[in-house]
Amino acid sequence: MALISAQDLALLTRGEHPRPQELLGAHVGRLGRKHGVRFAVWAPNASRVSVVGSFNRWDGEADPLVKDEASGVWQGFATAARMGDLYKFEIHDRAGQLLPLKADPFARAAELRPATASIVAPALPLLKTRPRLSPERAMANARQAPVAIYEVHAASWRRGNGAFPSWDELAAQLPAYAAGLGFTHIELMPISEHPFDGSWGYQTLGLFAPSARFGPPEGFARFVEACHAQGLGLLLDWVPAHFPMDPHGLAQFDGTALFEYSDPREGFHRDWNTAIYNFGRYEVRQFLAGNALYWMERWGVDGLRVDAVASMLYRDYSRPAGEWLPNVDGGRENLEAISLFKRINELLGQEAPGAITVAEESTSFPGVSAPTYAGGLGFHYKWNMGWMNDCLRYIQEDPIHRRWHHDKLTFGLVYAFSENFVLPISHDEVVHGKGSMLGKMPGDAWQKFANLRAFYGFMWGHPGKKLLFMGQEFAQASEWNHDAELPWHLLDDAQGHHAGMQRLVRDLNLLYRREPPLHRLDCEARGFEWLQAEDREQSVLAWARHDEIEEGERRTVLVVCNFTPVPRPGYRLKLPPALATAGVWRELLNTDSAHYGGSNLGNLDAGLQAEADGSLRLTLPPLSVLFLGQEKS
CATH class of the missing domain: 2.60.40.10 (Immunoglobulins)
Structure with missing residues (x-):
């Protein structure tokens, strides 16, 4: 050498x-x-x-x-x-x-x-060549594919035999569990080496090192292989925005501000007490871009979810007037970070084709998921934070008040196709006093579960890829605690509401994957059609999800939501002529099914046909979502 x-x-x-x-x-x-x-x-x-x-x-x-x-x-x-x-x-x-x-x-x-x-570690742990995504896994990342992500904090999914599970313990259970529930991807919260457990990995100092919390690095290679053996893609949370200022780390690395901006008005995060990478310095850009490629190329992961993108895009992020420095043009955008994102996404496209990047970006910055040649940042997907905030505010309202908040559910469709969106119910929604998803729901115990089942039905029927944080698939009752494993005991009663919720999430995933209208045009306006957007008095919404037209025909799935606890027999849903003459419709999934813990009200196995006026006469169960499909001849 x-x-x-x-x-x-x-x-x-x-x-x-x-x-x-x-x-x-x-x-x-x-x-x-x-x-x-x-x-x-x-x-x-x-x-x-x-x-x-x-x-x-x-x-x-x-x-x-x-x-x-x-x-x-x-x-x-x-x-x-x-x-x-x-x-x-x-x-x-x-x-x-x-x-x-x-x-x-x-x-x-x-x-x-x-x-x-x-x-001192091997350069290629267990990998003799740079792994490349197989055609099947590359296709599974595509915008036309069903993408349902199970977000996991590895240290608290299951604890194993010690304070932290080993990669091999996780490999033996987690991939099979996620695949069994119909998820297509696992996303791990940051697993790069970090000094403080309470940062959940978001304050990392070892970008190239899988954390020792889970054993030696080669164990991570076996975990990646286990995910792929189950047909799952693996995404990693990646943190290029900032780093903690521990004395053994990057801060003042050679006695000067080397990795970070020197002026605290652009180099210090007020929210997190961390240093901001100097995105304009060649060597730092190279360090970050090389690290992004490293996880794809050396470990064979399928993509990166990039944390805190908004904090990188804007120089005035979380800063009052007078405490930030404008760019060379006098604006608030961080031009160096913007060009770095483009560079990273182009590099990955060249060297790791088929892998994806997903931006956690909370503003209306244009073109986040547009290709760089079209002026975008080059990400493949963007988290839809606006949808998440609006819909959670709506579902937490008492049903009697929801008529006044109807627009919170419909507004998302105004911009739903402006980016390639992921609909995220992430760890951020179940920490810091926010409670669990079940805890957010109004009403008595039965209504809480019914509301949550209806919300998941709405989410899986809505355009956009899906992401759900661990524990919420079985309606964890308490807020997530990173120091303890999930409350798996809630599933001990196989006939209980928690197990029913788990069955619903599985069936929603399987339906989403099985029915092309629910995923193939997730990011295309032509795949969506409102059928009922204005019935705020009864809190009813309905829409059609369309597939591509093939051989002069297209398959459609109808989604009908009732967000009140009032059953609505004989509800008339007006269909456009093309759907009114499409033949018989049957329930594909009913979130009120007794199989999931509901009251079992609905349209059962009855075939439904539009009446002379072009409307379907439906029974809408309380706090429910129905999926209706065309009966195949």
Whole structure:
């Protein structure tokens, strides 16, 4: 193994290397006839850098590194170092002052907190070549495909035999469970190494290291394989917006603001007490882009859900007037972050085709999921935070008041096709005093479950991909607690309401996947048609979901919602002529079925045909959603 070549150093200097992790960090190999580890770190303003570790008794004199002045990269070869050794970088600032020992920004493994040393790890854990998405998994990520995501906090799904489950314990249970409920993807909240459990991984300092909380990194490789064996895609939460300021981390890495903006008006997050990456610096952009590719390429994950995108797009995010710096044009947009998103999404499109990125973006910034060649940011999907907020406010209203809030459910269709949307009921909705989804519902115990069943029916019938946080599939009664596993005991009664809710989520997923009208045109206006949007007095909504026209015909599913506890026998739903003459309609799913814990009111197995005036006469159960499909000849 040679030290880093002049050509590679030049690429690093210009921020043009797509895989900086293959050069920087710790790499086991040979230099001539000597075995050891090459260490390299970017610290341009340091006056001296050494690698210290378990192999040299943490002696800063034993293995000094040599600086390349043009790039600011320090490198050297430690012949005593071996796989599995602990290490850090001993850095002196430009004045010669010794800084706290620094963990390796490119470390592929790290000690379990509260210890903070990096670990010399294999470059390709269990993977001999860069995995690429199979055609089947790439198609499963497509906007025409059914995408139903199960969001998981790995540390509290099940606890296993200790404080944290191992990757192998998770692999043995989680993928099969999610697949059995009909989900198409698992999304893990951040699993990169992070110092504080209470950040849930959103304040990470080891972007390249799967957290030691779940065992060695190679266990994560087996978990990825287990997901794919169940036919599931795996998405990872990814945090390029900010990082915590722990002394062993990236903050003031070489005694200067290296990874972060130097001015706190653009480099400090007031909400989270964290540092903001300097999105305009070539080497930092390269670090983040290389990390995004690393998870796709080295571990074979299917996509990234990018956290806190809005905080990156706007320089005045959560800042009062006078406490932020405008861009070069005098505006509030962070032009460097915008160009970085485009760069990352283009890089992934070139090097990891078929993989996806999903933006958690809470504003009306245009073109988040539009391709970069059309002026967009290049994400494949965007979380629909507006839909989530409006619909949750509606469903928490007492049904007697819902007539005054009807527009909260209909407004989302004004902009539903402006982006490729994911409808998220995420962990953010069941923490910090917000209670559980079941706890948000009004009414007595029966009505709470009925309301939640109806809300899920509305969500699965609505255009957009789906995301549900763990525990809400069986109506967890308490707020999510990251220090404990989910309350699985609620499912002990197989005939109870919690088990019924779990069966409903499974059947909604299976219906969503089975019926092309419910997913194929999720992101296209031509796939949706209002049938009843104005019956606010009875809190009834109805629409048609259409598939593509094939051989002169198209298949349609009708979705009819009753958001009051009043049964409505004989409700007339006017159909457009093409649907009124489409033949017999039958219930595909009824959220009020006794199978799910409901009152079992509905249209049973009766075939329904439009009457002479073009209307269907339906029985609408209380607090329910009906899915109706065309009877196949």
